[in-house]
Amino acid sequence: MKKISGHKKMSISEWFSVLAQYSEENNIDRDVYGNGKFLNEFESEMAKKFGMDKALFMPSGVMAQLMAIRIWSERKKNNRFSCHSTCHLTRHENNAYQELHGLSAVIYGKEHKVVSLSDIQTIGESISSVVIELPMRHLGGDLPEFEELRAISDYCRSKGIALHLDGARIFECIPFYQRPLSEIVALFDSAFLSFYKGIGSTSGSMLFGDTDFIDNAKIWLRRHGGNLFELFPLAVSAKYFFQKNECYFHEYFEKTKEFAEVISEFKSIHMIPSSPKTNMMHLLIPLSAAELAKKWDESPFGDLRMGNWGEVAPSVCRLEFVIGRASLEWSPQEFKEALNYLLK
Incomplete structure (x- = not known):
């Protein structure tokens, strides 16, 4: 998976x-x-x-x-x-x-x-x-x-x-x-x-x-x-x-920049920092913790879990997204489809 x-x-x-x-x-x-x-x-x-x-x-x-x-x-x-x-x-x-x-x-x-x-x-x-x-x-x-x-x-x-x-x-x-x-x-x-x-x-x-x-x-x-x-x-x-x-760290960073471009297309997701400096970013995503857990459990795209720092506002979770060896297997298009699934 x-x-x-x-x-x-x-x-x-x-x-x-x-x-x-x-x-x-x-x-x-x-x-x-x-x-x-x-x-x-x-x-x-x-x-x-x-x-x-x-x-x-x-x-x-x-x-x-x-x-x-x-x-x-x-x-x-x-x-x-x-x-x-x-x-x-x-x-x-x-x-x-x-x-x-x-x-x-x-x-x-x-x-x-x-x-x-x-x-x-x-x-x-x-x-x-x-x-x-x-x-x-x-x-x-x-x-x-x-x-x-x-x-x-x-x-x-x-x-x-x-x-x-x-x-x-x-x-x-x-x-x-x-x-x-x-x-x-x-x-x-x-x-x-x-x-x-x-x-x-x-x-x-x-x-x-x-x-x-x-x-x-x-x-x-x-x-x-x-x-x-x-x-x-x-x-x-x-x-x-x-x-x-x-x-692999240079490759992680290049993949991070690819993912950041995809995320920028989703106006409902807030990226921290706005332009990634490393192969890490935080995402504010408009889902409650319960909604997010259900989406993760039922994902048809594989394991979409990221570090969940909890709800920072009603129905808004802060996620820690770390791009590593596993992330390199994802194309920008596959990542975009996964985000569409989470937000639909």
């Missing part, structure tokens, strides 16, 4: 079979408490790709970002960090930064606008670090212009403020910026990557920074309970799917 959003999911048995073959072909060894030839070479390869000194693989992005802001707070001797109001740290983690680390968040910017230099310049409080998410998921994958990012980076460095990249979906940004990954990451002092989003693996993330930063992160990983006895089940999957899917 065709699927419109994201990647097709392997069955558990398929997943084990594929990774078993990959492990056999590549003679992958086991790791113990973060030490192992395969795991450490993977970390080194990714650090080189990001243009950072070192990288540290771990089970969870929540851990990675909490550790990052904690390390910067200790280095700068300041327990305040700043982030956008849509930041994962303040929206989705039950105030872990405060409850676990005693840190305070200072919010910058406006909820429905991408970060700007002015936002950072007018924070108004002494802070240890600034967190920027690229792309900004709650804004439909919107992005600031690269020169704006460069100006923010220059400003933070002039003020001694660490700049951390929430790069869970950083590979999705490369087609829009048309710059190498390392050039984007060079604007930041630390960065985080998720392996289960656009890369399509299972749980797993990586934290990047200078040598002292990562050495300190290893201590905090242990304190967070993330220094597991063995990480290879997550790490093998992460590397396999990274190698499999890294080359």
Whole structure:
């Protein structure tokens, strides 16, 4: 069955079979408490790709970002960090930064606008670090212009403020910026990557920074309970799917632009942002949650499900549409017919 959003999911048995073959072909060894030839070479390869000194693989992005802001707070001797109001740290983690680390968040910017230099310049409080998410998921994958990012980076460095990249979906940004990954990451002092989003693996993330930063992160990983006895089940999957899917992000973006042209023909659908910057967009569609679920269940076109953020107004749902490997199978005409079905 065709699927419109994201990647097709392997069955558990398929997943084990594929990774078993990959492990056999590549003679992958086991790791113990973060030490192992395969795991450490993977970390080194990714650090080189990001243009950072070192990288540290771990089970969870929540851990990675909490550790990052904690390390910067200790280095700068300041327990305040700043982030956008849509930041994962303040929206989705039950105030872990405060409850676990005693840190305070200072919010910058406006909820429905991408970060700007002015936002950072007018924070108004002494802070240890600034967190920027690229792309900004709650804004439909919107992005600031690269020169704006460069100006923010220059400003933070002039003020001694660490700049951390929430790069869970950083590979999705490369087609829009048309710059190498390392050039984007060079604007930041630390960065985080998720392996289960656009890369399509299972749980797993990586934290990047200078040598002292990562050495300190290893201590905090242990304190967070993330220094597991063995990480290879997550790490093998992460590397396999990274190698499999890294080359597709430009193709995802081209398909996104095709779909955006189709969506623009439907006056009743509102697209956020109005011109996609990545292979993600949010759609305001004139259907209630119940109507949408019924349409999805009865679809003759395959799986039309997207992330449903619920009703934002009576009979209007906000959907998160991510263009991935599964989406590439759809022609613009097939997509148009599917939208006509949803709206009729």
